[in-house]
Amino acid sequence: MQDYLSKFPDGIFRVPANYYLAQCAFNDGLDSIAREAYEFVASSGELSFRKQTVERLASLFYAEQNFQKAFFYYQQVLGLVGNADEGRRARLGLMRCAKSIQNTAVILQYAESLLQDEGLPGDWRTEALLNAARSAFELGDSANAKLYFTQVKNEVKGEAQAEASYVLSEFDWVTGKYQASNDEIFWMIDNLPSYPKWRWKSLILMAKNYAGLGDDFQANYTLDFVIDNADIENYSTEAQNYKSELALQREREAQQTVGVDSLSMDEFLQEEGDELDD
Incomplete structure (x- = not known):
């Protein structure tokens, strides 16, 4: 030739x-x-x-x-x-290329297209599901991110399941469902103890949930546990930073309460003085 x-x-x-x-x-x-x-x-x-x-x-x-x-x-x-x-192979290739060039919207587009295919092989479905969940989360599409991460938790084993559990607990924390968030974290720690990254991240989130519930003792106890035991340095630092942030937040709240109480007392004394003048 x-x-x-x-x-x-x-x-x-x-x-x-x-x-x-x-x-x-x-x-x-x-x-x-x-x-x-x-x-x-x-x-x-x-x-x-x-x-x-x-x-x-x-x-x-x-x-x-x-x-x-x-x-x-x-x-x-x-x-x-x-x-x-x-068609499956072409869409799989497009999804993988989009992931490699970090085009999140296109990753989600082809991942969702693959997930609609009932004949998709199991390992390809897992790959598409993870890409759909992570891409929706990155794009701020909370509804679909929660939907896909719930499916990941139910269908996928291993570290991806721990990741999904953490993200679901974070969704509850963001919406003020602190106890529901902690329940999800307890499930993850009990059932998936072998993934330290997600364990430490979850414990820090647990402390935030306790703070949201007004239980600062448990919040600080949990943070101290992470600070003393985390074998991944950045999580120990993150826990220490949040502990300092929480203490500062409570100090400001206390000062605001004192200010309000002082203002109320001033108003009370003024009213008493006005009555005596009358």
Whole structure:
């Protein structure tokens, strides 16, 4: 093929010659030659080899970690799929490329598309579910983030389940459901004790819940436990910072209470004085 192309670069069979050159080069592990020849075929507009060509280009660029180019070709693959499995693979490739280039909205788009597919293999569903949950959370889509993280907690085992439990407890904390948040944390600590990152994060959140419930003794006790025992330094520091923040917050609240009480006493004395004058 290379001989033909070198002699007849503009020959009538240049497109099929480049395609078969690409196939042979790919089979021999000569990816750079294969990619160049496939790109020629893709840019020619010739339809005969288009589907196989863009599929191969998508996988080649993905393997080279050129995710922008891979995304471009996976989009073309998606428009040419002939069956459900090919469509799944194209959407999976698009989701993975979007993740690699940190396009959160597009990650969510293709993750949700995959999750609607009842024939999706289990490991792909897990991957799509995690991407959907994390992307929705990052985009501030609380409703969908909570929905997907609930599914992660119910369907996925291991550290992802601990992550989901923590995020769900954080949602409760944000909305002032402090006891519900602590209940979720207790469940996670009891059932998933092997993931220190999420354990320490959850204990700090537990302290915040206790503070929200007005139980500063338990809040400080929990923070002291993290400070003294956390084997990941930044969580010990975070606990210490929150303990100082909580103490300062309570001091300000006490000062405000004293100020209000003093104002009330001044008003009372003024009223008493007015009555005596009368």
